[in-house]
Amino acid sequence: MEAILRVCSGVRNRMAVRHGLVAGLAICLAVLLCPCEVRAQAVSRINGTVTDQSGAAVPDAKVTVTNVDTNVSQTSVTTSAGTYLIVDLNPGTYIVKVEKAGFKSFVDKNVVVVGGATSTANATLDPGAVTETVEVTAPEVALQTEQPEIGTTISETLTQELPQLVSGSNRQIDNFIFLAPGVTGNGFSHRINGGVDQQTEIMFNGVPEAFSETAGFTFWNQPPYDSIKDADILTGTFSAQYGLGQGVEQYHTKSGTNAIHGDAFFLYRDDTYLGAPGAYYDLNPNNVGKVDQPNQDIENNWGGSVGGPVFLPKLYDGRNKTFWFFSYDRYRKAVGQSPVTLPTPAELSGDFSGLVNPLNNNAPIPIFVPIAWKTTPSLIPAGCSVPASGAGSPGTQWPGNKIPTSCFSSVSAGLLKQFPIPAPSNSNVVNNYIPTTIPINLQTDLSVSIDHNLTSKQAIHGLYWRQKYPQPSNADWVNNPLSNAFVNTILGRGLDITYSNAISSRLVLTGGFLYVYQANDFFPTHLLSGQFPGALPSGLSGQPNAFPSIVFGGPSGGGWEPQSWGPGNGLSSTINHKTGYSYLANLLYVRGRxxxxxxxxxxxxxxxxxxxxxxTGQPGAAGLLNFTADITADPNETTPG
Incomplete structure (x- = not known):
């Protein structure tokens, strides 16, 4: 354990102590039994110094800060040095009023508070009656003098007015962090000011997120975009309260107000009608084989938010006291599938007399009896009869370029029984089938928050969010770029609770709890019936085998081989669940300056x-079956193909 003491000149000095500290026996036991770090909680504040016209400190002056939107007020009194501090303020605009007998009241309007930061509102009192008022208007942008922090605040106005491209997912709250200087990478892998990848400190309403494996990655577990009031990106020299994170992302959610307010949005993308063809579209067909048209891509993102006071007629009036806010985000994407190459019904029965290579002037492709059968007869499937020499013997072409079904490998025979493979939809050698279904990607994100002011000194805030990102495969068995022929279900949720208590003007207690959960599961789209050689165990209860990946590869790049299909790279039956708990408590004591x-x-x-x-090239739980034309190619060719 260590203690760190830092004394700074200016209005206030700050001490951060890192050692086990408790306020009672229960907390003491928790600290002794758990590894912990000791630091201040990142909550929004207003501070300042009250003086008279001569510059002398004015002690015991009453300071009241009032949220313009909710009319919620918090009070304090100045110290012997004339300073004050009020914490746990929701981001927004405040009015600061200072009163002291023998002086005119001082009112400072338009004091803007952003999440996790401290705004300063100093007051100079003039002699006079307290009923008289001196009114000033604070600048819209306040200079942060409390901490030597380098960072960027992403305001609500910026996030609402700047455009975002709807492409592959709903709007993400971390999309705008890359506007901050020094932030590079992408949502999954980003670095702040040269820090180590996935070492970013993530905070929601002042409470840090505890997350394993991929710290700083919020794509699959975050509140809806419209629920965020502002984001603060710290890139350097931030204080010890942020722990060991290499860069900080602080997100602060919106709150309800005394008036019911809300918004709705609908974003639509359809490249078929709205997308302009690029310079190359006149040469290459799109994903359904049409030239001079963009790929079929239909996406929409819609939802809305609403908030207000908790009001139950004849039961409870929460105006000026209790507020709620709800946000909902729904995303849907439909993408037309690209053409694939399927074997013809004749080829499925072993007849390759019509097989040609379109990359070689449609030259016939001879199929040879595997020469390995000559030296290792045990490789010959049971029931298959081939002569020892002459036509149809190992190393020679199959008569008529036809393989008897009795000579199919047991693996191939087993696979062919699993699905009624559709017939090609055109006479092309390659890209002869266009899948008939359109895979859908659905994403749902919602949140609800409650802010309750127990007294003028105590407040409690709650936030719950839930994300669900199922990516179901389409009904066709063929591979497609969207689902990759496996079902990926992502479920994320979080619960954030914070509490504050201004015990006195000199002693303030704050605390917070954050629970996060993420499930990222992969399951095979197709489960095999029965057992046969080549199918590996799925790991799923009641289903012995999962459908393997079927990969066709030619000896020289090919181009005429059937479409590879199955669960992409063999990855299936994967369970990945992460849970994180964060407990935070802070005791703030003010004495003089x-x-x-x-x-x-x-x-x-x-x-x-x-x-x-x-x-790629490595089997997963479902298996990876590689078929290559090398086995049935002409053994006398210098370069098979």
């Missing part, structure tokens, strides 16, 4: 990761 923060941060992560493996 000095401020002391003592806090505790406990994080726990858990991951259940049962992966079936699988990558």
């Amino acid at each position: 000095h401020t002391m923060n003592i806090g505790v941060d406990i994080r726990k992560t858990h991951q259940d990761d049962f992966e079936a493996g699988g990558s």
Whole structure:
């Protein structure tokens, strides 16, 4: 354990102490039994110094800050040094009022508070009656003097007015972090100011996220885009309260107000009618074989948000006290599938007399009896009869370029029984079938938040969000670029609770809890019936085998081989569940111009990761079956093909 003491000149000094500290026996036991870090909680604040006309400090002045939208007020009194501090403020615009007997009241309007930062509103009191008022208007952009932090605040106005491309997913709350100088990469793998990949500190409403394996990756587990009030991106020299993260992303959610307010949105993309052909479309066909047209791509993203006071007629009036906010986001994508190459019914029965190579002037492709059968007769399938020499013997062409069904390998025979492979839809040698279904990608994201002011000194805030990203495969068995012929279901959810209590003008307690969960599961689209050679166990209860990947490869790149199909790279039956818990508490003490923060941060992560493996050329739980024309090529050719 270590203690870090930092003294800074200026309005306030800050101390961050990193060691096990407790406020009671229960917290003491938790700290002793759990690894923890001690730091301040990142909540929004307003501070300032109250002086008279001579510059002398004015102690015991009453300071009231009022949220313009909710009319919720919090109060404090100045210290002997004339300073004050009010914490746990929702991002928004505030009015600061200072009152002291013998002085005119001071009112500072348009004090803007952003998430996780401290706004300063100093006051100079003039002699006079307290009923008289001196009114000023604060600048819209306040200089951050509390911490030597380098960062960028992404405001609500910016996120709502700048355009976003609808492409492959709903709108993401981290899309705009790349506007901050020093942020590079993408949503999955980004770095802040040269930091290490996936080492970003993520915070929701001042509470850090505990996440295993891919820290900083929020794509599959985040509140809806419209629920975010602002985002603060810290790129350097941030204080110890942010822990060991190499860069900080702070997200602060919206709150309801005294008036019911909301919005709705609908974003639509249809490249068939709205997409302009590019320079190359006049040469290459699109994904359904049409020249001079963009690929068929239909996407829409719609939803809305609404919030207001909790009001139950004759039961509860939550105006000026309790507020709710709800946000919903729905995304849908439909993409036309590209043509694929299928074997003809004749080829499925072993008749390759019509097989030609379109890349070689449609020259016939001879199919030879595997020469390995000559030296290793055990490779010959049971029931297959081939002569030892002459026509049809190992190393010679099959008579008529036809393979008897009795000579099919047991693996091939087993696969052919699983699905009624459709007949080609045209007479082309390649790209002879256009899938008849359109795969759909659906994404749903919602959140609900509650803000309740217990008293003028205490407040509690709650946020819950839920994401579901199922990517079901289409009904056709062929591979397609969207689903990759496996079912990927992603489920994310989070629960964020924060609490504050201004015990006195000198002592403030804040605390927070954040729970996050993400499930990222892969399941094979097709389960095999029965067992046969070449099919590996699926790992799924009640289903012995999963459909393997079928890969066809030619000796020299080919181009005439059938479409590879099955679950893409053999990756299937994968369970990956992650859970994170964050507990945060902070005790802030103010004495004169000095401020002391003592806090505790406990994080726990858990991951259940049962992966079936699988990558290009590597089998997964479903298996990877490679077929190559080398086996049935002319053994006398210098270069098979």
